Amino acid sequence: MSRAEQIEEIAARWIVRRESPDWSAKDEAELTTWLNQSLGHKAAFWRLRQGWAAADRVGALGFSPTRFGSRLAQPWPAWRKAAPGIGLALAASLALVVGIGTVMLSTSEPPAPAQVAVQTPVGIQRTIALADGSRVELNTATSVRAATGPNGREIWLDKGEAYFDIVHRPDRPFVVHAGSRTVTVLGTRFTVRRDGEKVTVAVLSGRVRVEDGTAESGTRAAVIGQGDIAYAQARGILVALAAPTRVTAMTGWRDGVLVFDNQRLADAVADFNRYTDRPIRISDPAVANIRIGGTFQIRNSAAFLDLLRSAYGLEVRAGRDEILVAPEGGTAEDEGQQPAPRSGS
Amino acid sequence: MIDDAQLERWFCDEVLPLEASLTRYLRRNWRASEQIMDIRQDIYEAALTGGRQGLPGNTAGFVFTIARNILINRSKRERIVQFEQFADMESVEQAVDLSATDRHLDARDALRRAQEGIERLPPRCREVVRLRKIEGLSTREAAARMGVGIDTIERQLVLGIRAMTDAMLGGSGKIQRRAAAGTSKVRRR
Numbered sequence: 001m002s003r004a005e006q007i008e009e010i011a012a013r014w015i016v017r018r019e020s021p022d023w024s025a026k027d028e029a030e031l032t033t034w035l036n037q038s039l040g041h042k043a044a045f046w047r048l049r050q051g052w053a054a055a056d057r058v059g060a061l062g063f064s065p066t067r068f069g070s071r072l073a074q075p076w077p078a079w080r081k082a083a084p085g086i087g088l089a090l091a092a093s094l095a096l097v098v099g100i101g102t103v104m105l106s107t108s109e110p111p112a113p114a115q116v117a118v119q120t121p122v123g124i125q126r127t128i129a130l131a132d133g134s135r136v137e138l139n140t141a142t143s144v145r146a147a148t149g150p151n152g153r154e155i156w157l158d159k160g161e162a163y164f165d166i167v168h169r170p171d172r173p174f175v176v177h178a179g180s181r182t183v184t185v186l187g188t189r190f191t192v193r194r195d196g197e198k199v200t201v202a203v204l205s206g207r208v209r210v211e212d213g214t215a216e217s218g219t220r221a222a223v224i225g226q227g228d229i230a231y232a233q234a235r236g237i238l239v240a241l242a243a244p245t246r247v248t249a250m251t252g253w254r255d256g257v258l259v260f261d262n263q264r265l266a267d268a269v270a271d272f273n274r275y276t277d278r279p280i281r282i283s284d285p286a287v288a289n290i291r292i293g294g295t296f297q298i299r300n301s302a303a304f305l306d307l308l309r310s311a312y313g314l315e316v317r318a319g320r321d322e323i324l325v326a327p328e329g330g331t332a333e334d335e336g337q338q339p340a341p342r343s344g345s
Numbered sequence: 346m347i348d349d350a351q352l353e354r355w356f357c358d359e360v361l362p363l364e365a366s367l368t369r370y371l372r373r374n375w376r377a378s379e380q381i382m383d384i385r386q387d388i389y390e391a392a393l394t395g396g397r398q399g400l401p402g403n404t405a406g407f408v409f410t411i412a413r414n415i416l417i418n419r420s421k422r423e424r425i426v427q428f429e430q431f432a433d434m435e436s437v438e439q440a441v442d443l444s445a446t447d448r449h450l451d452a453r454d455a456l457r458r459a460q461e462g463i464e465r466l467p468p469r470c471r472e473v474v475r476l477r478k479i480e481g482l483s484t485r486e487a488a489a490r491m492g493v494g495i496d497t498i499e500r501q502l503v504l505g506i507r508a509m510t511d512a513m514l515g516g517s518g519k520i521q522r523r524a525a526a527g528t529s530k531v532r533r534r
Contacts, residue, residue: 002379004386012503019477020484039397042349043356043389050357051510057459058478058509257376295376 004044010034011044015052119143120160123275125253134174137163139193139253140275148172161193163254168206180213181232191251199232202247210237258296265290265308269325272301280305283326287314347397359404360392365515367412374416384419388412455513462512466505473501474509 142160188206512518
């Protein structure tokens with residue numbers, strides 16, 4: 001628990017005690033002592049007292065106890081609109097392309113359940129809430145389809161990246177398909193990123209099973225838990241155990257940031273380019289191999305380019321369709337020849 | 346020097362209504378989401394410290410300036426590469442503009458927040474809040490009604506107070522400590 005949470009917890013306990021009939025003058029004196037210890041205590045206590053009093057309005061709602069739990073009884077793939085992801089501009093959310101209710105036929109699994117498809121364009125993130133309380137956050141340029149059927153809850157990640165916060169239902173397994181890979185959820189929060197046939201799964205809590213459907217024996221599977229990352233590539237599944245820092249870095253996009261830790265500049269640039277139609281290109285292989293670290297806002301690639309300019313002495317030239325990063329002084333020779341093959345994307 | 350009653354009224358009427366936009370501002374400008382609550386707490390404490398010397402004319406500008414300074418100090422301390430983030434005064438102005446709408450919540454919005462807040466509570470916690478707020482039962486009476494111990498009711502109320510406050514101030518109303526909500530069916534009478 002953080003420091004603020006501890007103070008809040010204590011303040012809330014004071015409020016509970018103060019509402020009880022046996023609250024005494026001695027109690028009041030103790031509370032005053034606690035409040036006078038710090039203005040931080042007062043801030044927490046006043047805030048909760050105000051909020052809790054405002055919550056008296058629940059009395060006006062007239063809800064009945066029988067309604068409890070009714071949310072779980074709704075049919076599953078009733079997609080509801082959820083609050084847009086943190087840091088999304090309002091304008092951005094208006095630009096969303098959302099295909100709700102698109103029905104597609106699955107070729108592989110008869111009888112085909114009705115599917116719901118959701119896409120996000122480049123640079124846009126979106127959160128969708130499922131009727132069972134689960135939540136899916138889509139990153140830039142992502143498309144998913146979802147369906148419920150005899151096999152339980154299923155999502156197809158056709159491209160891009162998504163974060164899953166899944167309510168565990170033993171009777172309704174939750175399966176994410178990413179190409180030939182399937183991720184079976186055992187009640188958890190995790191992200192899946194798909195770059196073509198390369199699939200990366202990072203687990204924030206709980207456990208998931210990652211299976212490779214292309215393996216002939218069908219035995220290529222790995223169960224990974226909190227802080228682990230599975231990299232599924234053409235040659236099989238690679239698992240990085242206990243890499244919590246890396247997992248946190250991989251989910252930075254949910255807060256609108258990209259986190260790099262000693263990564264090749266080419267890879268960092270490739271990450272930035274996922275969010276824009278005006279990509280950054282690197283003109284020189286030596287530059288591509290520069291190691292870089294730090295936290296950057298996705299929407300503020302200018303700060304990233306400034307760092308390249310000021311700290312690494314690179315030249316940044318902004319063109320109409322792309323931004324070129326070159327070694328300093330390399331301008332003259334670069335202009336006469338084709339840029340060196342870029343790497344990373 | 347402003348006395349406590351005045352200070353509390355100013356804090357509740359002028360500062361707390363900014364909480365939703367303040368939290369949005371912090372989330373936009375700070376990468377470590379688990380630190381947001383601590384930062385917000387620091388901002389409130391600093392606001393009270395300043396407010397005690399004299400209440401500011403423009404509370405929103407005052408609070409967001411504190412927020413910006415605290416973020417800058419923190420990022421210096423943690424030596425994080427976050428260029429230009431805080432130099433962007435425009436975003437502060439935007440946040441302040443947004444806050445104007447937050448301040449004039451009408452009764453319907455407050456009701457909606459109450460509704461959403463209570464629906465997000467875990468069932469047991471929701472029942473305890475309902476008994477307290479709607480039926481007006483004391484902790485002891487609620488314990489008897491639900492057939493659980495008083496400490497269970499108190500624990501659920503603590504969760505309920507925190508989550509409902511968050512919801513009423515425009516937050517997500519999520520409870521941080523799920524574990525406490527799961528301690529059920531103890532001491533059935």
